[in-house]
Amino acid sequence: MNQTAQTGPVKGSFLMKEGIHPDYHELTVACACGHTFKTRSTFKGNIMRVEICSSCHPFFTGKQKLIDSAGRVERFQRKYEKFEKDKAAKK
Numbered sequence: 331m332n333q334t335a336q337t338g339p340v341k342g343s344f345l346m347k348e349g350i351h352p353d354y355h356e357l358t359v360a361c362a363c364g365h366t367f368k369t370r371s372t373f374k375g376n377i378m379r380v381e382i383c384s385s386c387h388p389f390f391t392g393k394q395k396l397i398d399s400a401g402r403v404e405r406f407q408r409k410y411e412k413f414e415k416d417k418a419a420k421k
């Protein structure tokens with residue numbers, strides 16, 4: 331069976347008729363790290379900007395590569411470094 335034509339969401343303007351779903355639409359979420367993804371939301375506008383997402387948050391990635399404009403991760407890193415130093419000092 332060839333189902334390749336059936337994968338993914340159906341694209342077409344017939345699904346985007348105005349007035350049917352005025353407050354719930356597809357939009358692009360743009361993270362500060364550069365990652366973007368599409369979602370559906372009642373958020374006004376076509377782009378929602380976020381500071382952190384599941385692609386760059388160290389909790390999800392285990393990496394520390396992100397741009398953190400709010401300084402939250404920096405504070406966390408300082409705290410963690412102190413924790414590591416305290417742990418080392420007790421040896």
Ligand SMILES: [Zn+2]
Nearest residue numbers: 361363383386
């Ligand atoms: Zn991100």
